[in-house]
Amino acid sequence: GNSVTQMEGPVTLSEEAFLTINCTYTATGYPSLFWYVQYPGEGLQLLLKATKADDKGSNKGFEATYRKETTSFHLEKGSVQVSDSAVYFCALSPQVSGTYKYIFGTGTRLKVLA
Amino acid sequence: SQTIHQWPATLVQPVGSPLSLECTVEGTSNPNLYWYRQAAGRGLQLLFYSVGIGQISSEVPQNLSASRPQDRQFILSSKKLLLSDSGFYLCAWDGGGDTQYFGPGTRLTVL
Numbered sequence: 001g002n003s004v005t006q007m008e009g010p011v012t013l014s015e016e017a018f019l020t021i022n023c024t025y026t027a028t029g030y031p032s033l034f035w036y037v038q039y040p041g042e043g044l045q046l047l048l049k050a051t052k053a054d055d056k057g058s059n060k061g062f063e064a065t066y067r068k069e070t071t072s073f074h075l076e077k078g079s080v081q082v083s084d085s086a087v088y089f090c091a092l093s094p095q096v097s098g099t100y101k102y103i104f105g106t107g108t109r110l111k112v113l114a
Numbered sequence: 115s116q117t118i119h120q121w122p123a124t125l126v127q128p129v130g131s132p133l134s135l136e137c138t139v140e141g142t143s144n145p146n147l148y149w150y151r152q153a154a155g156r157g158l159q160l161l162f163y164s165v166g167i168g169q170i171s172s173e174v175p176q177n178l179s180a181s182r183p184q185d186r187q188f189i190l191s192s193k194k195l196l197l198s199d200s201g202f203y204l205c206a207w208d209g210g211g212d213t214q215y216f217g218p219g220t221r222l223t224v225l
Contacts, residue, residue: 051212102160102214
């Protein structure tokens with residue numbers, strides 16, 4: 001079946017540090033891959049996505065590359081800010097009967113210290 | 115542009131009481147609609163989804179039910195809440211593409 005595995009959190013970094021949050025997936029076919037971010041007390045916001053192998057999604061300094069050979073979609077940012085503190089969710093979207101029933105990872109909490 | 119609303123934002127209910135959470139989408143028609151639950155410190159669990167008025171699919175058998183009385187309205191209900199129903203409830207929509215857009219959520223505490 002389909003599944004998404006994210007690294008356990010919390011991840012604590014100093015401001016301007018390099019960020020990597022690992023995400024690997026298991027899926028049949030060619031799913032779309034997503035990163036969502038959840039700030040405290042809020043819903044999920046789409047951060048970036050990639051729809052096919054070797055695509056790179058990017059937004060707000062974050063980026064992730066769809067790696068089919070390693071079934072991975074790791075999230076990276078070169079220099080984090082305190083405002084990046086949030087929970088990050090990796091997800092995949094296999095098309096099932098015309099709807100897109102996402103499979104989410106368990107989320108990784110990021111805390112950035114000034 | 116499309117927007118999604120959820121209310122109430124927070125809710126505290128006693129065990130055994132009924133529940134009704136509402137989600138509405140503006141700026142689109144015939145969306146696919148989804149209800150998720152996020153328990154404390156855990157990931158998202160898909161509860162229900164709907165591809166049209168009156169069409170509901172349940173992902174996890176439980177104490178909850180969903181209804182879609184209008185094209186852009188999705189309601190989550192319970193007749194008798196349990197302690198384990200506490201969590202953060204998120205509604206989402208998509209327009210048939212592969213990207214879901216989430217509402218602000220409702221935090222439910224059952225005491």
